[in-house]
Amino acid sequence: xxxxxVDDDPTLLELLSAVLASIGQTEVTTAESAAKAFSILKxxxxxxxxxxxxxxxxxIDGIQLCKAIxxxxxxxxxxxxxxxxxxxxAYIDKAFTAGATDYISxxxxxxxxxxxxxxxxxxxxxxQQNTKSTVTTDICNGYPNAEKPYTLSEKLHIDDVDGVxxxxxxxxxxxxxxxNMMFGVKVLAFSIVDIxxxxxxxxxxxxxxxxxxxxxAVTYCLKRSQFLVAYAGNGTFVCVIGLDGKIPTEMLExxxxxxxxxxxxxxSDGRSIILSITAGEPIGLTFRFGENVTKSLxxxxxxxxxxxxxxxxxxxxxxxxxRGIFGSLLG
Amino acid sequence: MTQDAADKLQDSLKLIRKSFTxxxxxxxxxxxxxxxxxxxxxxxxxxxxxxxFIAHQIAGTASTLGFIDxxxxxxxxxxxxxxxxxxxxxxxxxxxxxxxxxMFLEKMVEINLHFSHxxxxxxxxxxxx
Numbered sequence: 001x002x003x004x005x006v007d008d009d010p011t012l013l014e015l016l017s018a019v020l021a022s023i024g025q026t027e028v029t030t031a032e033s034a035a036k037a038f039s040i041l042k043x044x045x046x047x048x049x050x051x052x053x054x055x056x057x058x059x060i061d062g063i064q065l066c067k068a069i070x071x072x073x074x075x076x077x078x079x080x081x082x083x084x085x086x087x088x089x090a091y092i093d094k095a096f097t098a099g100a101t102d103y104i105s106x107x108x109x110x111x112x113x114x115x116x117x118x119x120x121x122x123x124x125x126x127x128q129q130n131t132k133s134t135v136t137t138d139i140c141n142g143y144p145n146a147e148k149p150y151t152l153s154e155k156l157h158i159d160d161v162d163g164v165x166x167x168x169x170x171x172x173x174x175x176x177x178x179x180n181m182m183f184g185v186k187v188l189a190f191s192i193v194d195i196x197x198x199x200x201x202x203x204x205x206x207x208x209x210x211x212x213x214x215x216x217a218v219t220y221c222l223k224r225s226q227f228l229v230a231y232a233g234n235g236t237f238v239c240v241i242g243l244d245g246k247i248p249t250e251m252l253e254x255x256x257x258x259x260x261x262x263x264x265x266x267x268s269d270g271r272s273i274i275l276s277i278t279a280g281e282p283i284g285l286t287f288r289f290g291e292n293v294t295k296s297l298x299x300x301x302x303x304x305x306x307x308x309x310x311x312x313x314x315x316x317x318x319x320x321x322x323r324g325i326f327g328s329l330l331g
Numbered sequence: 332m333t334q335d336a337a338d339k340l341q342d343s344l345k346l347i348r349k350s351f352t353x354x355x356x357x358x359x360x361x362x363x364x365x366x367x368x369x370x371x372x373x374x375x376x377x378x379x380x381x382x383x384f385i386a387h388q389i390a391g392t393a394s395t396l397g398f399i400d401x402x403x404x405x406x407x408x409x410x411x412x413x414x415x416x417x418x419x420x421x422x423x424x425x426x427x428x429x430x431x432x433x434m435f436l437e438k439m440v441e442i443n444l445h446f447s448h449x450x451x452x453x454x455x456x457x458x459x460x
Binding site: 008011012015018019023024056058107108109110 | 339344351384395402406409
């Protein structure tokens with residue numbers, strides 16, 4: 001696995017390289033600043049398989065570097081592990097929003113770091129073998145009909161929507177929140193009603209575009225709170241909402257429905273897409289520990305899907321012409 | 332990890348500990364100058380930030396390399412300066428922040444002396460400080 005490790009502290013770079021070498025990862029390139037990392041990325045012929053980025057660096061920090069790496073098409077899905085001594089949840093949220101896959105706290109334990117790198121190595125291998133995971137709208141363009149390079153349950157990757165991250169990343173995020181950080185945090189899911197029919201009737205490109213549009217609507221609906229959203233497959237979006245997310249779920253569901261209706265979504269052949277949305281029962285993370293935290297992501301998705309399956313798809317209400325929320329948002 | 336790999340890692344860690352202790356002398360020199368600047372200058376944000384940065388670097392690796400005490404005091408100094416500079420609550424007063432920095436400096440001096448002495452005697456360092 002080809003790894004680029006970026007940290008302004010030469011001792012930490014030495015330490016990372018030694019630990020990586022001990023688990024057989026010898027293709028390690030190091031950079032002492034984001035500027036040097038950019039130069040390496042520009043001149044490399046074979047792309048990197050994994051990044052280790054320190055968050056706190058002078059000039060361009062690790063979060064900015066992470067964002068910039070994610071904008072490079074070849075690194076949209078490459079694992080990025082942030083290394084941080086920051087215990088502040090805001091920094092960790094920013095790192096995940098910027099596209100981080102996971103994070104390691106400093107000072108780290110050598111055994112723990114080895115284990116985490118090994119996990120990333122297996123993930124990388126699995127992703128490289130399974131091209132479905134790297135489905136993008138560009139790839140979908142090659143499938144004009146109902147045939148798709150992915151299944152309905154695929155946790156599709158969504159590009160360029162602020163606050164939307166990969167499902168693996170959201171799992172890593174909640175599993176590492178400390179008890180303090182979980183105070184007031186809740187998880188919630190939204191599901192598209194009648195998703196099987198929509199999946200069957202849409203082309204690969206249209207379905208991917210639809211999921212991206214709904215993800216954008218979800219983030220717009222949650223804009224008053226701190227949030228992270230991931231697509232969990234089967235037309236379901238899982239959201240982690242911060243302390244200020246005290247708006248009742250019914251109200252969020254109604255608002256999201258209005259936003260989606262006002263988007264006037266249609267397939268690329270001009271047919272309208274009428275979408276109904278349901279929200280499941282939210283779960284507060286305040287008193288949850290260990291495995292229960294990640295299980296809660298599964299539970300909210302299940303609750304939301306159950307509600308979607310029990311609801312008959314009905315034509316959505318006409319958009320409120322005077323509001324045009326999403327029209328103005330998209331300019 | 333195989334025994335061979337574990338042995339190699341231990342050998343590498345020894346060398347990294349050595350380069351960490353070699354860096355301590357330079358870092359201590361920088362810290363002393365910055366600490367004096369805080370006493371002499373009316374606008375102290377810059378030296379505070381530089382001390383915070385050095386403390387951050389030391390805190391990031393010291394404990395992993397076995398230097399637990401210095402890692403802890405560096406981390407305390409970093410946090411105290413962060414709170415001081417960001418006006419976050421609870422706000423430490425100026426004297427408390429300076430005291431935390433001085434404790435960090437004292438520990439640095441102690442460890443630096445230990446390693447200078449040890450280098451003179453045997454060239455091998457103990458990580459158990």
